[in-house]
Amino acid sequence: MLSISDVEKRYDATVALSGASLSVEPSEIHALLGENGAGKTTLMNVLDGITRPDGGVIRWRGSEVRIDSPRTAAALGIGMVHQHDRLVAALTVGENFALAGESSFTIPRDEIRDQLADLTDRYGGAVDPDARVSDLSVGERQWVSLLRALTGDVSLLVLDEPTTTLTPLERDRLFGALREYRASGLSVIFITHKLDEVFALCDRVTVMRRGRAVATLAVADTTRSELASLMVGQAVDTDFDKHAVEAGPALLLVEGLSVRGARQTVTGLDLEVRSSEIVGIAGVDGNGQRELVEAITGIRTPDAGSVSFGDGTAGWHAGRSASVARIPEDRHRHGLALGRPLWENLHLGRWHHRGLGNRGLLNRRGARDRSGDLLRTYDVVCSGPDQLAGELSGGNQQKAVLARELGDAPQLVIAMNPCRGLDIAASRFVLDQLLEVRSRGGGVLFVSYDLDEILAISDRILVMASGEVAGQVVPGPQATEEIGLLMGGAVLGGPR
Ligand SMILES: Nc1ncnc2c1ncn2[C@@H]1O[C@H](COP(=O)(O)OP(=O)(O)OP(=O)(O)O)[C@@H](O)[C@H]1O
Ligand SMILES: [Mg+2]
Known part of the structure; x- marks a missing residue:
């Protein structure tokens, strides 16, 4: 279906691609793996006509093609969901769909509403066409981008790290949609850093390293350790060195916090992060985690309740002190200029x-x-x-x-999905850093949609559902099941 050969791309001294090749067959889900900076996104941008390569050939269904814009790619049947979504934040979901479609003088609102309803019937997920994109979570934006990429006649779908902000439930929904998609003869290029996903979903896998593809393998014939060593040249240890430490005085105290968000309202929430403690926050995306974090870090003004920090200062400006680190959910909107x-x-x-x-x-x-x-x-x-x-x-x-x-060396870290988009070695490094904050007496509020991460380093885990803390779980053999139940709104018996 697609064969890319010997693509070169250089930015001044940086070699992004050097002889990169990839081929995709009909009806396959093809994983693309590689360390941060290996060239995965650049290669996909070349395929989408966003980046002009310095050399190389792309063949589509047997004949050589020149893809000079996303419009050309779309006309061939290539749909792209980018690593950072390209939605216009100030517009609504429906208006973003209109932008992707045929240009016309007015926005065909009814048509778009029907189109969206068809897509959500088929692939799942509730999407409100009138919701403003800036009010959506990163995960919801990703889903909107996916649905948008699926409009029209798409026979090759490219997903650049679609799962980094999805909860297990949303991920299952996505995988179901992709399997159905494959069954109808269509293909997917799936970029991820999570080896489990390669084994759960994909047929073949190509590993990139320093701008070139170093191997293409059938997933059934390979192992985790083979893939890990192809990517980084060595196996990565996944056990954490977590010493027992006694938690000390409170560094962050949230009392009776109520805050209204665009999608979810947090009501009467109490929370404490003590010294030498990592408090995990689990929950399905959109259950108030974002509103909570924004209230603590001073982006959103609470309606009631208080937020105070260990040094006795209260209110949003304390969130700006040097001893408080904030790792935001969306690095493009709140993390970087x-x-x-x-x-x-x-x-x-x-x-x-x-x-x-x-x-x-x-x-x-x-x-x-x-x-x-x-x-x-x-x-x-x-x-x-x-x-x-x-x-x-x-x-x-x-x-x-x-x-x-x-x-x-912050005393308190408020982190939301800090490992988003990091390769195995880099995620490991970040989790180690958070553990290091804990062992020198700091505290961490660790919000993540990745349960494995939360379970790996948290001392206790609060599960959020519908804007409230549904319960507390301590990591251990039963934790995954208990968290799952709490996420679904169950009330667990026994002392909290
Ligand atoms: N516009 C640009 N200008 C300069 N350098 C660039 C540009 N775009 C990409 N690069 C460089 O090309 C290299 C490959 O980047 P690319 O985004 O393709 O990596 P990636 O495999 O997608 O990594 P990640 O897993 O972190 O998303 C990087 O070193 C990056 O800094
Ligand atoms: Mg990338």
């Missing part, structure tokens, strides 16, 4: 804490020097502190956010 260089991004909101700002005067040279250290420690693949944040691969952007937030 994409059009600014890395050295500025690594100091956003931190100039004064680091002694690099004085009454509005900024010590740029000092900041650039400090940036070099941070980029090295956090292993951010880039051409240097002057590179624009928007030019980094998705995983490396995430590492830049982490470098800024965790680089000053």
Whole structure:
């Protein structure tokens, strides 16, 4: 169906692709694996006509094609769901669908409503055409992008890390949709960092390393350790070194918090994060996690209740103190200034804490020097502190956010999906960093849709459902089942 051969792409000194090749057969789900910065997104952008390659050939159903824009790709039948969605946040879901369709003078609202209803009937998920995209969670936006990519005559669907913000339930729904899609003779290129997903869903797998494909294998004939060593050249340890420590005084105290969000209202929530403690927050996306985090970090004003921090200060400005790190859900909207260089991004909101700002005067040279250290420690693949944040691969952007937030040894970390888009080695590094905060007496509020991550490092786990804490679970053999029940709204017996 598709064969890509010897594609080259270079950005000044950075070689993004060097002789990359990939072929996809009809009716297959083809996994594309590789470390952060291996070239996966770049290769897909070449296929979508967004990035112009320096060399190489693309064949589509046997004949050579030149894809010079997403419109050309769509006309061939290639649908793309990008790593960072390309929806217009200020418009509604329906209006975004209109943008993707035929251009016309008016927006065919009824037509779009019908089209969306058909798509959700077939693939699942409730999508409100009148919801404003900026009010949706990252996971919901991903689902909207998927449905949008599926409109029209698509025979090859490309999904660039579609599962990083999905809960297990949503992921099952997605996998079901993709299997159905494959059964009707269509194909999927599926980019992920999670090996479990490769084994659960895919037929063949191609591993990329430093801009080229190093192997293509049938999933049935390979193993986790073979794939891991093809990707990084070594096996990655997945056991955590977590010492028992006694939790100390409260570093974060949330009392009776009520906050209204666009989609969910949090009501009367109490929460405490103590010193030497990692508190996990589990729950299906959209049950108030985002509103909670935004209220704690000062993005959203609570209607009632209070948020106070360990040093006794209360209110949103305390969230800006140097000892509180905030890792936001959406690195593009709240984490980085994409059009600014890395050295500025690594100091956003931190100039004064680091002694690099004085009454509005900024010590740029000092900041650039400090940036070099941070980029090295956090292993951010880039051409240097002057590179624009928007030019980094998705995983490396995430590492830049982490470098800024965790680089000053914070006392309290509020993290939402901090491992989103990170490869195995980098996720491991981040979870180790959070454990390190705990062992030096800090506290972590760890919100994630990835239960495995939460179970791996949390001391206790609060499950959110419908804007409230449905219950508390301690990691252990029964935890997964208990969390599942609580997510579904069950009330567990026994002492909390
Ligand atoms: N517009 C650009 N300007 C400069 N360098 C770029 C640009 N786009 C990509 N690169 C570089 O090309 C390399 C490959 O990036 P790419 O986004 O394809 O990686 P990836 O495999 O998708 O990684 P991730 O898993 O982190 O998403 C990276 O080193 C990246 O910094
Ligand atoms: Mg990518």
